[in-house]
Amino acid sequence: MKFGLLPKILLIVKYGYVLLLIYGSLAIIGHTEAFCQKHEGITINGKVSDEKGETLPGVTVKVKGTAVGTTTDADGNYTVKAPKGAMLTFKSIGYLLKEIEVKDQVGINVVLQTDTKTLEELIVVGYGTQKKSDVTGAVASISKERLDNMVRTDVVQLIQGAAAGLNVSTTAAGADPESGAVLLIRGRKSISASNDPLIILDGIPYNGILSDINSNDIESLDILKDASAVAIYGSRASNGVILIQTKQGTKGKAAIKYDFLYGLQNVANFPHLMNGQEYYDFKKGVTNPDDDTEAAITPSELEVYNSGSYNSFTWKDLILRRGNSQQHNLSVSGGAEKTTYNVSMSYLGTKGIVINDQYKRINTRINVTSNIKSWLTLGSSSMAGYINNSGAKPSFIDLFNKSPLAVPFNPDGSVNITPIADDPRKINPIENLLYDDLKRKYSVSSNNYLNVNLPFVKGLSYRLNTGVQYESAEKNWYQGTNTGKSGALKGESETNLGVKYSYTIESIFSYKRDIGKHNIFLTGLLSVEEKENKNSILNGQGFANDFLSYYGITQASKIVPSYNYFKTNLLSQMFRANYAYDNRYLFTFTVRRDGFSGFGANRKYGVFPSVALGWNIANEKFLSGVKETLSTLKLRASYGLSGNQAISPYQTLSQLTEGDYIDGTVPAPGYIPSTLGTAGLGWESTRAFNIGLDFGLFNSRITGDVNVYKNKTNDLLLKRAISAVHGVNSVFQNIGKTINEGIEVSINSRNITKSKFTWDSNINFSFINTEILDLYGDGKNDIANNWFLGEQIKVNYDYRFIGVWQEEDTELAAKYGAKPGYARYEDLNNNGVYDPDDRQLIGSPEPNFTWGLTNNFKYKNFGLSVFMYGKMGTLKANPYKDRNYLIARTYWTPENRNNEFWANSSQANRYLGKGITPSVYDNADFIRIKDITLSYSFAPKLLSTAGLNRLNVFFSGKNLFTITKWGALDPELDAQRAIPLQREYIMGLNLSF
Template sequence: MMIFSPRSLWRVLQILAPAVLLLAAREGRAQVTVRGTVVVGQTGEPVPNANVAVAGTRVGTQTNDQGEFTLRVPGPNDTLVVTRLGYAPSRLPLRGQTLVTVRLERTAVVLSEIVTVGYGTQKRSDITGSVTSINQERLENKPNVNVAQALEGALPGVNVTTSGAGAEQTIDIQIRGRNSISASTAPLVVVDGIPYNGSLSELNPNDIQSIEILKDASSTAIYGARGSNGVILVTSKRGTEGKPTVSYSGYVGSANYTNVPRLMNAQEFADFKCVRINAGANCSTALTATEQKNLAAGVNTNWLDVAMRTGKTQQHDVSVRGGSTDTKYFLGGSYLGVDGIGLGDRIDRLTVRANLDQKLWSWLNIGTNTQVSDMDRGGRAATFESAFFANPLLTPYDANGNIAVVPWPEDPVTTNPLDALNAVDDDVNKRLFSSNYLRLTVPRVKGLTFTMNGGLDVATREQATYWGLNTNTGRSVNGQSSVANTDRTDWTWENILRYQRGFGKHNLDFTGLLSRQGSDLEVNGVNGTGYPNDVLNFRSTVPLLATPVASVTQYNLVSQMGRLNYGFDERYLATFTVRRDGYSGFGANNKYGVFPSAALAWNAANEKFFPWKHAVNTLKVRLTYGQNGNQAIRPYQTLAQLDDRSYLNGDTPAAGYIPVSLGNPNLKWETTTSGNLGVDLGLWNDRVHATLDAYRANTRDLLLRRTISSVHGITSITQNIGKTANKGIELQLSTINVDRNGTRGGFRWQSDFNISANRNRIVDLYGDATDDLANGWFIGQPIDVNYSYKFAGIWQVADSALAASFGAKPGWVRIQDTNGDGKIDPTDRTLIGSLQPDYIAGLQNSFRYRGFTLSAYVYTVQGVTRSNILLGTNQVFSDVRRNTVFRQYWTRANPIDTYPENSNVSNPLSVPFYEDASFVRLRDLSLSYDLPRTFASRLGASSARVYVNGRNLKTWTKWTGLDPELSNQRAIPLERTVTGGINVTF
């Protein structure tokens, strides 16, 4: 039985056909193409692999590595639903828009999915080596004068030390400890793919998109001869598709010192001097006329206070980014001005950045990442070494209020700590750093690209200083000048062939490199003395005696590299790398070195049989092994060298030379062979993420200077000898402790913790198992050690007879008889404590509620023992011309056991005083507020944030010196800063 007859069907179609055709036509007319970018809510960081779908349909796509997508939607008023693991879903009504930006808020600990690994990028899940990234918030939402400050204590295995304070802090970076004894341990820095030979202080932190640290042999092997100390990859911000986005960030702040040891005041100094030179009851005879006069007048100069002020800091950044499908741009300008807490200590930095990516055709892209910077370090700071030693009975200014040139007439050699403020000083550094590329997608060969990179780094530094008659330095020679112009040009040319292709469950990624690099450094200058007056100084006046200074240094590198990444079903991963480097600075017999590596990884959580998928979303085990080099010597060190000893033959100048070094054509790279075992763990959709790494490294062919017979007039020669071993363990843990899943109103508490421990030791020095006492190098011990006589207290009156047997008296330093032979001689010197930390750790907690974010960052270094030079007993000179820290001395009435009597002879062997230099520091404490978007929109802004930040607010330590981190304890103190700032995006 037929339900419909042919005639009835025809009638139904006649009725429905117009409606169907109308709907089809309407659908065709309504479909539109939407292009957009998915970014992280506050930082603007692209979100790759996000799912973009049209609500209520099956229409959808995914974002690419730059967070970009293109989607043809059914209608102009549809709603997009954007989702990504670790982020809160976002719904965006189009309302006719065809160019959109979608912002996702993080709900879990999500590290950047796309990671720079050198000569390309990779998904983090595909990485086989040990690579760690800095949180972008530490770059943008903290007042970092130096990029390196953002790394301090933030990453496991990366030891960042503020070794010098001031307007431009001196910051040392060491990755995974020390492998070399005498060669540099600084990591290689690569900016936008080009090796960077400058200071990180010349980079603007707000221009930086990401920083990755390559730590193990597999990840650093692509840099071959320079990778053994680790690699820092810096990637600057790039343009995004969409309408222009203008951002402003700025802050102002003030600074004061965190700690200054108490020095003796005027009366204490006078009493100290009286006792030290045995003046007896008539102490006035111990003082000079100037000291007596000033003591009677109540002069009491705190030279450290005189040399310091309240520091000021300000930075202003403006940037604009945007672009179209074919053109993307980022333009930025920045000004930084810092007046340090030391008088005369200052820097001014201007930077301008232009990053451009242009698609010329579907198969050809070009681009540039260029920064121009101008850093002015002009002006001399007060000399804090002198301020620590300066006599409190002297005055800094004369009767006319000018800086006293000779503050102590009886001792004209003594220099006023403010003397340098009178010097005329210019110091300007201009720099052009440009990384440029041409990328060709090879037609007809899917997945094959060719990239040509060209890097240019041109820097000039003009330094000129004049010490006039109003300075102690210049008055004795009628003015003294020093002028030096430094020009450096580094260039890089790279050809990179990359093939990426997936075959079912197989993925191949091959990178081939041919690279050349060169460097040319020229220094030209002149030193002069004897000027007719101070009016024109070094700028145009000709000195009586001028001595020219000139040098030229050049070197070249040539490299080839191949890297193969293989992945199967996102479960099994392998990386194989080999690099060959040639360096002009090495000996004729060893110009080239080859550095291979291999890495394996297993994504266990992706296995079908994995039993804990409901809780564990990431479980990856990594194993790497390989070799790196340390390009550890300057050019020309392999050649025999002569030094100028020109002389006068009567009235005629004659050339003369003497040998200063012997050549060694066999010199080559130090080579480090290392292995790494790592585990990456993600729990509950990455709400908890942990990374654990353990490593071991062995370095051979150390570049050391070996003592030889002086028959040639030369006492040493550089050779490849010696071995070291290095091992360590690292843990990084990030957690979302509380998350109420709200958007703006919810409470969120996130923690980031890292801890690392490293141990190094010397395995061999000269092949004969002999220690080098002169340099303090010991087989089986760390590279850096404390080796000295050991302080064992103070000889007391009751021990007079025993003290006499050691040639000492009550009140003198008691030295430990280490070998128990009843006498004190050099064989009693021993190792004391360790300069190598037991561990380094950092902890950051962030609390967010209703737009407020409170962040506290604490880091610690534990297990370090150092000599405190401020406690030295023999630094005031025999006639007491220097001040020292205030302390209690041994006397018969006060028989303490911690410090000897006030005498020139109470510490005859100058035994140093060691202290625990461990510390815990509250590095950053910040409070920020994100203005409601409705309020920000009234200002014409899409987002706005205000914040206040305190840095170095508190340090807990047993160290009694200036600071346990600073290398010089008589220098500008570490600053405590309070800063207020604002970030606005329009």
Template sequence: MKYRILHQRIVNITFFQVLVIAFFFSANAAGTITESKELKKGLWVHNLIDITITGKVTDEKTKSPIPGVTVKIKNGTTIAVTDENGLYRIAVPNEQTVLTFSYIGYDIQEKIVDNLKNIDIVLKSSQADLDEVVVVGYGTQKKADVTGSVVRANLDDFRNAPTTNVANLLQGTVPGLNVGQVNRAGSTPSINIRGQNTLGGNQNVLIILDGVQYNGSLTSINPDDIASIDVLKDASATAVYGAQAANGVILITSRKGASGRTRISFSTQYATQKPNINLKPMARDEYLDHIKYLYYNEAFLAPDFTQPNPAFNLVSKVDPSMKDNQGNLLPNDFSWYNEATKTGAIVDNQLSVSGGTDKINYLLSGSLTRNSGFINNDVFKRKTLRANIESKATNWLTIGLQSFGTFVNEDGVEPNFNDINLMSPLILPWDNNGSLKINPFNTNLTNPLLSYQAKDYDRHNYFFANIYANIQLPVKGLSYKISFGNNYRLDFKNISNIYDANLTGQASKENTTYYDYTFDNLLTYTKTLGKHNLTGTLLYGAIERENSYTRAYSTGFSRLTLGYDNLQQGTNRFAISNAFKEALNYQMFRFNYSYDSKYLFTGTVRRDGFSGFAENNKYGIFPSLSVGWDISKESFFKVNWVDNLKFRLGYGVAGNQTSRYSSLANVGVNAAYVYGDGSSTELGQQVNSLPNPDLRWERTTGANLGLEFTLFKNRLSGVAEYYDTKTTDLLYSVNIPVLTGFNNYLTNIGQLNNKGIELSLNSKNINGTNFKWTSTLNFARNVNKVVKLLGDLNGDGVEDDLPQSGLFIGEPTAVIYDYKVDGIWQIGEKIPSGYSAGTYRIVDQNGDGLINASYRAVLGSSAPAYRISLLNNFQYKNFTLSIFLNSVQGGNRSYLAGNTPRLIRDDNSIRNNYLSGIDFWSPDNPDGKYPRSFVSATLNPSLYQNRSFVRLQDISLAYKFTGRLIERLKLQNLNLFVSGRNLATWTDWEGWDPETNQGLTNDGRPVFKGYSIGLNVTF
């Protein structure tokens, strides 16, 4: 009884209080809790008014009564608590009263009294996520029965984010899934799962869309059409995809219609996009100062060069292009940066119609998206159409179609951003007649705004269709599924510009056609014998891919009035074409067994064949097995604050394939010979690479240990994982003696290891009637290490490094091997020959006093030490506020990158512009961080900086309308939201952005921050 009384009083307390109390009682601490005098015969009743309501509260699954449930008048103070039989009694003022029923570990339920005197309530456990069905590859499983490392991404809390690519919604949301930033309209970020598993093999994550391998761009997929994304991380989970799964698998499932009332949904969003950092080129005064300091030995007086030299004539040092006819400086302070940029925007509109009956369900959707980037002509436009239809044709046959078409428009050529930042503020882009200057500096550097004159047609059309049929065979539990998935892509790139090809004019047309199909035959047998559940899955499938590319182009136009539609007008005409075909086939058998959902086993064997592999190794076999034990279901497990506790262990082998034709001798067409003086050049062919008939598949063997838990009546849940993978037979091009006629040879070498830990925690900090606060914490750390390479080449018993390739035994593949910098040489110091004041001082690593290549050392790694994110979700009545912080940290020697703006006085540096505010060295700024000198040093090493950051990545505030407004408008849902993305970044990194690895460089690009407002409505 003392536990029940306690539960009724802690509905709204924090998780940390629950933690203390739970541990206190689980240890059987001494003490008693005195029952309230108001609790009589198990019922707590007060404030009796007019109407008495009685009822019973039971569990949805077990149908058993739930004692200790709090029954409360909404927005009131009257409370009752169910007794040991789940019974309650409460007095209410009128029939319009709303009662709330709440209990830790269950979803809160509300009920209007109306004219009822008895109200029975069935509460649904908030641990329903254990019954959630996740996609595991060639089928689905209940989350509670999964034995591999499979995680469902949280999409719901990020759907309002201002972005056009679904991959951006995954940043930081799944431990071990590493998604980068983007800085172009509509672009796809980098995606990586659990570190780098290869040196020369395929490094792409495998994307499965509705059961079909998808090689198209993720920009083609409308985020609003996606129902779920599941991530397969360990070898036991990915082995069902065999040869292409070494880098992990992302399973994308599109939405379907549901039976019942037709739903018409419309959503619209407008978002702004601008740089998340105010980094611009120098304006006039700073630009002229920059030129002066490049001539500090003349502009300032010796010996310390800190006192201005009154005789110094700055104008004489400025490039003639910045002076008028009288030799005076032009008066301009023009911003090329402002001329070439603007505030970007996203306009996104979505419409879908869905519904169904018990015989058929359907979803039809369409979208219009326009993303205008920060730089002019950085434009992404997308139109999508989707039709998903599934019909239960008979009681033994289900047929369906999942299809979409996406039409992407990226017309326009943006100005070269590097050249924009190089342009002097003293120069205007136009001449006195208003025409664009061709060469503003009177050099071969052309005006970057000339790109506006291009006629550009840049289109990408994607078509996807997966047709499937599921047949229930006459044998009970035996089904056969056949699916035929198709991907078709058309790319058109037509462009002409009179200023291209060294100002002679150029026009071209490029067409690319890509097609692949996936044909799968899946036989599944399920059987239940008492508490024994068995499932066998047998797969036979094939994939074929083909690609064709053609480009025709001409140069040397007297005029380009017809642009790329009349290539024959060009003086010089050329044509290029290529094509490829490749094929895969595979077989897979998977066996699942569970006893009482307590003891779990999964075994998989997959055999893959790929046409691109060598003659002697066309096929590879990839097995895996995994086990699980739900210890919380054991009769001996009596820890009352543990709701669920499951151990799982997996071990498996995944493969990685080489690129097509890489095991064969390739023939090139670049060989040329001149027969005699004055003769024309004759083109020929030559063998460019050696064949390797024994080239093998890479093999990644991995073990994964996982612990899933739910504690304190579902107040805290999470997953902790440890993994250890080993990749052998690494595909790598090894350098060979040039006397063989070739530079390298593709073969299998060495070993690469990845170890890591991952943790995901979900807590219900406050779970009240009107106010809820939940948190999700994700943490991931991966340690990558090269274990073997070519072996002991020197015969000294020690595995040899490959420093020329940046590979070292015992170090990560992302190792940084360079000279270590120790400040800048100052005026008056004893400076070695080949260096001067203002150049970097290089650390003598071996003490020999010589500055040469032997000074290089391993300085650290560009890979992060760990990643961590925190999502807080607050709900007050109809308001929902989500705040998401994402961070990548590097420690002392990790997540480093070179960031070295450097000025050396030469013809270009005194003419070009640079980013403003850079802390360059000068005699009067001896603590300057970056080198500036009037001579070039013998060695110019980089300064490596830590890229660690914490980012306020997403924030969203939404209001869901309810009540009479919804009823009057006959709506099912009406939701208004505002959101922001990348609003703040805290970092010591200097430059555009630490996550994109772009520092203080003219050719970098900013990451966007943006604000959006949107509306979701369902009829």
């Protein structure tokens, strides 16, 4: 699948086209400004209320066809300027849009009618949009209010806890938002392959990460979950799809928006590490010194203790600091009759809570749409980004086990690379201050389309989508002769340059017609996509001096180069048919065929069909009498097949690797097999069934949906052991099976809608059960990988800690090789010894129940938003129960016979055998107050005198409280000896004019 010169031609055409559109939009800005200055109009005042006469705050009032507008204050009052003959529009969630022509009146009071058809909003479903009432698949949408009002610096913050079935875990903390976030839609389906969802940005598959996207640019974000919704993306969609649409321009005078926030960060939770005195007492208080090889204080530690200098520092204070972040976002939006534009620029800078942890991101976006003819539309959505997260972070592993009786600095104030003189192997946790570290990334993406409404068939249109993405990343580091690499290595350095490139070309035909009670929407697609990644690495050792840092890597005495490259192609066809009769009976059929170059030679193409049915029960005549009570009731059901490519490039081919051999007594270069080719290797496939119910009660004051699903994934990509006679010990095959079952519930409620006070709520929760059905076809578990039939994919498998051996257990403990005060484990098979058969399943580190709750309150011009979420059903290994962590705690002693923590002895939990140190597993369930935001919107009358349309100030707190029994760093983080979670206090403003 090679396409030769075609992508290069498209690149030239595309960039020339973008430049023309930018030039045209700038001219239009000037024209629009001049037009609006001539037609400033008259000042109009008024009040907006509902049918009951209660005034409505927050109603959007705009001059139609322009960006001029305002919102009503807490008493429903508004002030706006409009020329005579203009049309004013009044819009508010839950109410029908109203338009009033401006004549000679200067006061216009408006009454809005309740909208009982809130499900008529448009939902992005991939390759088009549908009315929500016509959607048959399981699609979750992030609310417009959350998109507009939530204080955030990253897309992940925006979606965490916001949708049922989407589990967003913050697995690592720090300034860099991409450092640790795992997104799972309806759980894990694959055992060894990726479970990441597919991201579609402005209609084109996005190969970057979510944190690269400026969250302020997002207009809509939808999550496709079931087979009917995801099947249009074929062999990549079994893990779900996230659809993101960015903001487009609107006709009228240029509207300028500026958003700013500044935050202060500190540590949310950190354990009390031993100080010098506590460490001295800890060493002196060893219970069994004869058995403890680590009991003695070293001479250098004793010297520091006797001098009293240990009181001058703590490792925690040397590494942790107060962090801060700031974000600026500036956008200009507007347009004329035929061309609209939206241009944005943003900057995010974060100084993390640990030394050398920093992150800077600059984004620019230009979106332009031109209606060249009534039947021809051109559009472009282009983004450029720069990220810099240079800086070597400290070693947190060393922070937790480093003696406080150390010397962190030399007499001249420089970092001491041997803080414990008699143990030079233990590095200084702040040695990272001596490293040179560069991490920068540049990215460009441009999506462009041409849409033609074909005149010869009514309802028939053609759309050409093109997308190009390019990313260049450099990661260079140098650890010189003044660091721990100063010995025989004489310094070490590495330079790493990676380049990613991809393009997508899609031809889409659509036919959309309403014929009486029949609604038809047909879509056909032909798509081609190519990805290319290359990575060049140089590792150097042995430097004469540190002057040139990593720039002098070519002067190293030993240089080891390496190079990685892959290229893949995807050729696809898709057909989708949507049919609705009388807005009651709905039908969707989708089939996609994908050909992927990474599949085996005998299995290049896969077909992925789905079917879905829907019934708008509330539109039946027999329910017409309860329309106000039961405004929406829709039953949905879907079944289909989707895939997970799961295969690395060239994985299906036989490969060789370098392997020297001895020719007599002389080593000679040669090659040995590394991978055995598998011509039949293909995609993992998921057969998914979903049944759902959408509901709306009391004129849609309460809306929501319930989904019950079952996903069965076959042909898992697993390594199977084979005879070494083939030259390799294992081969990849499509052999395993898993199953996911779950329930999802989402409820939105307008609890109180008074003139001066409103209260809205959103709650979502989901329960999921995942099991491994089969691994290698022999009905056996894979204990080495902790994979067990009938259990979750990720489980804890270990000896179970059941307390501490007490003095009355001395005789029994001795049979197990233990002493009083040692950790006690369950003898599962009761054979009188601890052996591998005593290991057992101890829960899972992943939750089976997740939920999120958002409450929004408004009183006059004040707003308060409270967002909390939680996860249940998790058990994790708590490393803080390990004695190697120098955390102040109460140990077992004959006088303090507790069962929580064993005696102060290095052998107390290591006596089961060489290299065996069982973990203690604790409950990691939690409830977190993730975000509380208080805001104030200034009254329109006050703003109009300053020429502003909107001014909103806010104060927000993040990660304020966590309710949990977890006893380590944080229940959500994977690593408990890493950068801790930060608590953040943010203030900022939003203004537009």
